[in-house]
Amino acid sequence: MNGILNVLKPPGMTSFDVVAYLRGILKIKKIGHTGTLDPGAAGVLPVCTGKATKAIEYLSDKDKVYRAELLLGVSTDTQDSYGEVIREQEVKASVEDIEKVIKSFEGDYSQLPPMYSAVKMNGKKLYELARSGIEVERTPRKVKIHFINILSIRGNRVVFDVGCSKGTYIRTLCSDVGDKLGCGGHMGFLVRLKSGSFDIKNALTLEEIKETAEKGNPEEILTSIDKVFSDYDKIYLNEKDKKRFLNGGFVTLGKYGKFALTQKVRVYDKDGAFLALGEAVLNKSEELSLKIDKLFV
Missing domain, CATH: 2.30.130.10 (PUA domain)
Structure with missing residues (x-):
């Protein structure tokens, strides 16, 4: 099996969990994902098998598109709904103010990696330090927001689609928008719609992949390696x-x-x-x- 699976990752599983599950049902050793999705997030997770694992570094560099919910007025220590609430503030911003501030993040953006992230510092992942109650100084990283399309604003809830460069944390974007509006905020949910050329419209659930594997022809759902380089x-x-x-x-x-x-x-x-x-x-x-x-x- 040499190719790429366009997996629809369910919420509640880590990206590593998905790979471990697929390794078991496909009975292959060489397998790896191409860009971590938070455990609570869902959506496109390209998984490379066999010789296609050599393409992981190229796939990980591709731009991504997400759909996210921003909840204004409530800040959490993880910047998402799985963390502890650390601050609550009244949302005084108008719809126009919210739209203006969100759109102001389009373009180059200096983003501080969150403590609850897989970014490594001195050989340790930040989330490991965070779980031990340790907070360290981080260096902001340059990312790029290609576009933000606001889909709805209802009270303190904002739903938007965002296209961005690799390494962008959408929960940090949500937190930064809230801070700029003066009321704080966190990410309610996150779905990855695209990763490079892989689209959620064609993504397969773990159940669909398992069913195909049990029929003995899993190769039919693999995308060829060269699709990664289609441009x-x-x-x-x-x-x-x-x-x-x-x-x-x-x-x-x-x-x-x-x-x-x-x-x-x-x-x-x-x-x-x-x-x-x-x-x-x-x-x-x-x-x-x-x-x-x-x-x-």
Whole structure:
């Protein structure tokens, strides 16, 4: 089994729990997820199997889209509804004020990672320190909010969709919006709608995956590895160049079309089998050539 499962993670399970469950029902050892979802969150969790685990680093870097609920007026220590309430304040902001403040977070955004997160500091995860009652200084990280679409505002409850870069904490965004409005706030629920090219519309529940596995043909629900790189140009190598390329040699790119230096491309053999992710580099003769970036065979 070499491919990617578009899993619909249920709330109440950690991302590791999902992988452990799938390892058991699929009976495979090489398996891993591509970006942690909080235990209370639901939604798209791409899971790589077999040789596709080599693509985890690329999938983890992809942009994400979430649907979230912001509850204004109540702050918690975890910035979500699973934490202890630490402050309650009256919500005096108008609908217009709420809309304006939320939209102000679009663009580059310096975000402080929450204590209840998997971010590591001195070899320890922040949530491990938080559970021991230890709070440490954190360094803000640059993230990007591509868009925020407000779906509804009813009293102190705001539901919105947000597209963002990797490493963005939506519960921290909710908390920061509340702080900027002067009333505090926390995240009520979170659903990941998209992770890269993987969409919740096509995601499979754990029950659906189990049922397919029990029928003996789980491969039919796998997405091919090269889908991860669908936004890259592709190249088909002839037999001679394929052999040279797979042996670590440089393949001159001129006869295959126009490519830019450092450009990444999907590499296939003449029969259409996906081989690797390649990169355009200069060889010793200063010719633009193809070299292996990541092999998938």
